[in-house]
Amino acid sequence: MDAPAASGRFTGSFTQQEALPGAAIDAAVAVMRGGRLHRYNLAPGETGEVAQLEAEYRDWQGAGYCLALTSGGQAMQIALRACGVKPGDTVLTNGFTLAPVPGAIEAVGARAALVEIDATLRLDLDDLERRIADTGARFLLVSHMRGHLCDMDRLTAICRAAGVSLVEDCAHTMGARWNGTRSGNFGIAACFSTQTYKHMNSGEGGFLTTGDAEIAARATILSGSYMLYDRHGAGPSAEHFARARYEMPNCSARMDALRAAILRPQLRELDRNVERWNRRYRIVEAGLKGDARLTTIGRPRAESPVGSSIQFRAPGFSQAQCRALVDAAGARGVELKWFGAAEPAGFTSSHQSWRYLKPQRLPATDAMLATLFDMRLPLTFSEDDCALIARLIREAADEVGR
Numbered sequence: 577m578d579a580p581a582a583s584g585r586f587t588g589s590f591t592q593q594e595a596l597p598g599a600a601i602d603a604a605v606a607v608m609r610g611g612r613l614h615r616y617n618l619a620p621g622e623t624g625e626v627a628q629l630e631a632e633y634r635d636w637q638g639a640g641y642c643l644a645l646t647s648g649g650q651a652m653q654i655a656l657r658a659c660g661v662k663p664g665d666t667v668l669t670n671g672f673t674l675a676p677v678p679g680a681i682e683a684v685g686a687r688a689a690l691v692e693i694d695a696t697l698r699l700d701l702d703d704l705e706r707r708i709a710d711t712g713a714r715f716l717l718v719s720h721m722r723g724h725l726c727d728m729d730r731l732t733a734i735c736r737a738a739g740v741s742l743v744e745d746c747a748h749t750m751g752a753r754w755n756g757t758r759s760g761n762f763g764i765a766a767c768f769s770t771q772t773y774k775h776m777n778s779g780e781g782g783f784l785t786t787g788d789a790e791i792a793a794r795a796t797i798l799s800g801s802y803m804l805y806d807r808h809g810a811g812p813s814a815e816h817f818a819r820a821r822y823e824m825p826n827c828s829a830r831m832d833a834l835r836a837a838i839l840r841p842q843l844r845e846l847d848r849n850v851e852r853w854n855r856r857y858r859i860v861e862a863g864l865k866g867d868a869r870l871t872t873i874g875r876p877r878a879e880s881p882v883g884s885s886i887q888f889r890a891p892g893f894s895q896a897q898c899r900a901l902v903d904a905a906g907a908r909g910v911e912l913k914w915f916g917a918a919e920p921a922g923f924t925s926s927h928q929s930w931r932y933l934k935p936q937r938l939p940a941t942d943a944m945l946a947t948l949f950d951m952r953l954p955l956t957f958s959e960d961d962c963a964l965i966a967r968l969i970r971e972a973a974d975e976v977g978r
């Protein structure tokens with residue numbers, strides 16, 4: 577029998593991803609042996625890893641066009657510009673998201689106007705309507721933050737009625753669906769990330785998908801295609817570049833062959849991994865539901881999420897207790913992030929620390945974040961690990977709430 581102290585601690589790492597599939601490693605070695613790492617450095621008749629990945633991701637996503645990029649953040653910047661955002665324009669986005677989202681809006685010279693979230697961490701659609709009316713904004717970059725899709729039917733209806741162009745940040749919803757439609761297929765463009773902590777891992781990387789040939793052409797030139805845009809795997813035909821080729825600047829954000837080579841085998845595993853994440857999520861969620869102090873986040877019936885992380889609130893806890901919960905869980909080897917902290921830490925920050933924005937009033941969002949916790953669920957955790965983690969969080973909440 578383990579001593580109680582030993583059984584009361586989780587020893588896994590919350591930042592450890594799985595090894596890449598053997599096929600990905602083999603493909604990477606082949607690219608390196610070939611020496612042709614740039615996407616346009618192709619032998620005669622060769623399609624190249626990047627173009628093949630674009631075609632495969634387009635088909636998997638069910639999108640019209642797909643462009644592979646250096647990051648999800650670059651995908652957002654390029655999507656905004658390709659959709660017509662100009663310096664000084666207002667772009668609406670969620671008050672609860674991560675720093676690359678307001679960062680992308682700022683990087684294109686636009687002004688982020690933050691929209692409240694509701695008690696389930698989703699965009700508050702009543703507040704969205706108010707802020708569209710107040711700001712006259714014509715763009716919304718909706719961030720499906722931590723995989724919580726808002727009512728996409730109502731969201732698209734609101735945007736259509738108000739003439740607002742919808743761009744989706746799907747960094748946390750690659751593989752998720754709303755009423756059977758894949759996240760990313762609701763707006764005029766969508767952005768995905770293949771950064772290590774997302775649903776496929778190329779270290780850094782991203783995709784932009786769209787059904788609009790002109791947006792795809794502008795995005796391709798923006799990505800740094802020079803006049804080599806006919807070497808793409810899932811781009812529009814040449815006539816769509818007639819203006820874009822002269823009007824769009826080259827922002828050098830191309831994906832390289834090495835990253836594409838390691839992503840293609842991972843795409844083949846993605847549907848299976850979505851199931852693996854969701855099994856882990858359901859185990860932790862069921863464990864936390866047993867604790868009256870903790871509130872898990874409701875999941876609408878129309879949503880098929882990807883449970884690669886889990887959020888919960890401790891609504892009765894003071895700020896001191898929230899801090900103590902992070903410490904008590906940490907003492908048990910469980911790494912919780914808390915969105916109510918005054919100072920940004922690690923990957924976590926709240927809108928008050930984005931001081932390059934005009935200060936914004938978001939009382940409902942602030943009230944939610946004050947007691948909101950967040951935890952990663954890497955696939956290196958077994959299902960038993962997940963049950964243990966939930967038990968340790970309950971124990972930590974007992975200790976703090978006593």
Ligand SMILES: *Cc1c(COP(=O)(O)O)cnc(C)c1O
Binds near residue numbers: 673770782
């Ligand atoms: C990770 C992330 C992105 C994109 O990130 P990159 O690191 O630039 O690929 C966008 N939005 C959210 C919410 C994210 O967490």
